[in-house]
Amino acid sequence: MPGPVRLLAWALYALILLPIVMVLGASLTAGGFLTFPPQGLSLRWWQAMLIDRELLRGLMISLRIATLTLVISVPVGALAAIFLDRQNARWRNALVPVLTAPLSVPLVLTGFALLVFFTRLGLLNETGLVLGHVVVSVPYVIRSALVSLSLSDRTLARAAEVHGANPAQVIWKVTLPMMRHGLISGGLFAFLASLNNIVVSVFIAKPGVIPFPVVLFSRMENLAEPSVAAASTLVIVLTAVLCMLLEWRYDLFRSLAR
Amino acid sequence: MTLRTDRGTGALELRALTKSYGGNTVLDRMDLTASEGEFISLVGPSGCGKTTTLNIVAGFEVPDGGDVILGGRSVLDVPSYRRGLGMVFQSHALFPHMTIADNVAFGLSVRRTPKSEIRARVAESLDLVRLSAFADRYPRELSGGQQQRVGIARALTVQPRIILMDEPLSSLDAKLRREMQVDLKRIQRAVGITALYVTHDQEEALTLSDRIVLMNKGRIEQNDTPEAIYNKPANAFVAGFIGEASFLSGTVVQSGDPGMVRLDSGTLLKTGAAQLLAGSKACLAIRPDRVYLRPLGAAQDALAGTVRARAFLGTTVRHIVELDGGGEIMAQLTVPESDGIVEDGRVEVMDDPQDWRLFPAEST
Numbered sequence: 216m217p218g219p220v221r222l223l224a225w226a227l228y229a230l231i232l233l234p235i236v237m238v239l240g241a242s243l244t245a246g247g248f249l250t251f252p253p254q255g256l257s258l259r260w261w262q263a264m265l266i267d268r269e270l271l272r273g274l275m276i277s278l279r280i281a282t283l284t285l286v287i288s289v290p291v292g293a294l295a296a297i298f299l300d301r302q303n304a305r306w307r308n309a310l311v312p313v314l315t316a317p318l319s320v321p322l323v324l325t326g327f328a329l330l331v332f333f334t335r336l337g338l339l340n341e342t343g344l345v346l347g348h349v350v351v352s353v354p355y356v357i358r359s360a361l362v363s364l365s366l367s368d369r370t371l372a373r374a375a376e377v378h379g380a381n382p383a384q385v386i387w388k389v390t391l392p393m394m395r396h397g398l399i400s401g402g403l404f405a406f407l408a409s410l411n412n413i414v415v416s417v418f419i420a421k422p423g424v425i426p427f428p429v430v431l432f433s434r435m436e437n438l439a440e441p442s443v444a445a446a447s448t449l450v451i452v453l454t455a456v457l458c459m460l461l462e463w464r465y466d467l468f469r470s471l472a473r
Numbered sequence: 474m475t476l477r478t479d480r481g482t483g484a485l486e487l488r489a490l491t492k493s494y495g496g497n498t499v500l501d502r503m504d505l506t507a508s509e510g511e512f513i514s515l516v517g518p519s520g521c522g523k524t525t526t527l528n529i530v531a532g533f534e535v536p537d538g539g540d541v542i543l544g545g546r547s548v549l550d551v552p553s554y555r556r557g558l559g560m561v562f563q564s565h566a567l568f569p570h571m572t573i574a575d576n577v578a579f580g581l582s583v584r585r586t587p588k589s590e591i592r593a594r595v596a597e598s599l600d601l602v603r604l605s606a607f608a609d610r611y612p613r614e615l616s617g618g619q620q621q622r623v624g625i626a627r628a629l630t631v632q633p634r635i636i637l638m639d640e641p642l643s644s645l646d647a648k649l650r651r652e653m654q655v656d657l658k659r660i661q662r663a664v665g666i667t668a669l670y671v672t673h674d675q676e677e678a679l680t681l682s683d684r685i686v687l688m689n690k691g692r693i694e695q696n697d698t699p700e701a702i703y704n705k706p707a708n709a710f711v712a713g714f715i716g717e718a719s720f721l722s723g724t725v726v727q728s729g730d731p732g733m734v735r736l737d738s739g740t741l742l743k744t745g746a747a748q749l750l751a752g753s754k755a756c757l758a759i760r761p762d763r764v765y766l767r768p769l770g771a772a773q774d775a776l777a778g779t780v781r782a783r784a785f786l787g788t789t790v791r792h793i794v795e796l797d798g799g800g801e802i803m804a805q806l807t808v809p810e811s812d813g814i815v816e817d818g819r820v821e822v823m824d825d826p827q828d829w830r831l832f833p834a835e836s837t
Contacts, residue, residue: 374566376553377531378580378631388583392570 235451242444249439260441270446273430277410280341280426284348284409289402291349292356296397297390299357300364311361315354322414325351330418341424347415352405356398363397364390399465407454483508484667485530485635490539492525492691499525501691502539507635507667512658514670514678517688517714523671526688527637530669532556544634554583559628563640565620567612573623574599574608580631598626601660618649625660635667642677654680675715679703687711709832712758719764719802721757722834725749731826738798740776745827754834763828764804766792766811769819776822778802783816794820 237251245255264270295314299307317325329350333343375389376382391398413428420429427450434443485507492500500522507513515523528534530541532553540547548556559580567576575582577598581591599605602622612620621641628636642650642657658681661668672678678685679699687694687702687710694714695707706712709720725747727733732747734755742757749755769777778796790811792804802822806814814820 368564368566370562370564370566371568373531373533373553374560374562374627375568375579375583377533377556377558377560377637378583378627379554379557380579380583381552381554384583388579389568392568395570 238444239448242441242448244441249441261445264442264445267442270430273425273427277427280344280348281406281409283345284352285402285406287349288352288356288405289398292353292401293360293398295357296360315357317351318354326415326418339419339421343419347419348409348412351415352408355404355408356401359401360394360397363394367393403461486542488540490536492536498691509667510665512661512668512681512683514672514682514685516672516675516678516685521688522691523688527639527671531560531637557634559631559633560637561624561628561641563643565624567620567623569612572609576623577626577630594630598630602626617645618653638670640672709756712830717761718758721800723755725751725753725755727751738796738800743826744829744831747831756832756834758830759828761803761805765823766804766814766820768813769821780816780818780820
């Protein structure tokens with residue numbers, strides 16, 4: 216890489232990574248306000264976070280919702296991808312944008328639409344939160360599952376069928392194993408999309424069931440204590456560890472790029 | 474084994490099979506019967522309908538008209554997975570997430586065959602293709618030829634009524650392909666299974682088949698043994714597709730046996746039995762190995778020309794001769810026979826009139 220390009224690359228890395236470093240720094244402050252650079256070093260705000268009932272409760276709720284979202288989105292997205300993959304190109308090109316619309320429609324609109332819809336159905340509760348998150352997460356699963364299907368040999372399904380596998384056995388024994396990498400990475404994105412979701416959650420959450428990002432957001436608006444930075448750092452580290460574990464185990468991103 | 478209804482229908486029968494895609498006819502009322510244990514090749518240029526035929530038999534495609542009869546029963550309304558077939562694919566299509574043994578066992582495990590029986594039959598199949606040592610490997614660890622032998626074992630393990638093969642050797646290099654042809658023939662003979670084999674390689678079809686079905690534009694041009702199709706091609710298309718041939722054109726001056734044809738160059742040529750009417754335009758074909766050359770002497774009215782190219786092929790030498798008055802003829806001579814014949818030399822073409830095949834001119 217020539218010098219100027221290399222410099223630009225590092226500048227971009229810095230732009231992406233420095234804010235995260237700042238959050239970590241801010242959480243270690245000894246002072247009473249959210250500032251960077253930190254005023255003295257201490258772990259007092261990490262201690263404060265660990266006994267902050269509201270934050271911890273939000274975190275538990277978010278983890279629970281994200282897990283349920285993952286468990287629902289993966290099979291739904293997998294079946295949708297199998298369906299789409301079996302359509303002719305024209306029909307598929309028309310259907311994919313529809314089924315993955317939440318990726319392109321502004322989240323605020325999706326959130327507002329869900330609010331109107333769920334109010335009617337009486338779903339402004341944790342069930343509604345899970346369903347709302349599923350709506351915005353399924354497209355990630357569909358996308359990456361479609362990629363792994365398009366990379367696999369299409370005659371495999373025919374080979375299974377002609378040797379006696381019924382349609383369910385073809386899916387179970389051949390198609391799903393072929394999609395494995397796509398489903399794992401799609402599932403990871405679905406989980407993270409739910410864990411980080413704030414826009415849809417603000418519309419649907421009701422007092423008592425407030426997901427973690429919504430708690431963080433209202434804290435930052437009202438009392439910007441450094442414990443917020445500590446909690447954020449915790450989530451960033453958890454997310455990074457999760458990604459690295461899956462990457463190490465399944466070589467996810469390389470298999471998608473192949 | 475289920476009841477074998479061999480009421481003269483054979484293992485497989487295709488009746489007036491017709492298929493078209495958006496107005497483009499791929500199969501036009503195709504009929505075919507295969508008897509038990511027969512090795513039949515479907516041969517033809519791409520787009521001739523051979524692969525479509527195979528896909529219809531396999532149940533991957535539905536014909537617009539006609540019928541597919543397997544073991545005496547129409548299977549058009551039977552889904553692919555209940556037709557009891559085995560198939561070998563050009564891309565091998567082995568399941569990459571399964572071991573070799575699991576690949577070979579696939580057809581039995583989806584049928585919920587008892588484990589002990591699966592083990593015995595997989596061992597038997599792997600033994601047949603001589604890959605017993607590879608049972609626990611994965612497909613990606615095997616060479617292309619080995620992978621295709623696994624594909625053959627997988628197809629045979631289900632003890633199919635008929636094995637379908639879609640250009641199974643075309644992804645292998647030439648030397649391996651020749652070895653695999655011998656292997657394939659040995660296995661098919663050992664099992665005594667009916668085989669329907671699609672290839673665009675006429676040499677492969679000649680080597681392997683009991684019968685060759687040469688297709689063109691959705692129709693069968695000729696359906697015969699390799700010897701008959703090579704020595705007695707039904708028309709100019711067959712003569713040109715199977716084996717090599719030189720073509721000349723002329724006008725029949727005497728029909729019957731022997732026949733006489735006046736070539737466009739003006740030379741009078743004696744041929745074998747000519748079925749065409751005197752005065753009609755004819756296309757003449759002859760195999761390069763039936764043509765001999767000698768340096769031009771004083772003979773009158775000889776088929777003469779100039780050697781334009783010579784290619785040494787090991788045991789034989791290939792000559793291309795430009796005939797006086799137009800036309801080209803290939804001659805394949807043994808090395809001693811080609812002695813004294815040089816490039817740009819004048820030669821006389823020697824032939825046995827019986828070796829010329831005559832076809833109506835419009836069929837070229």
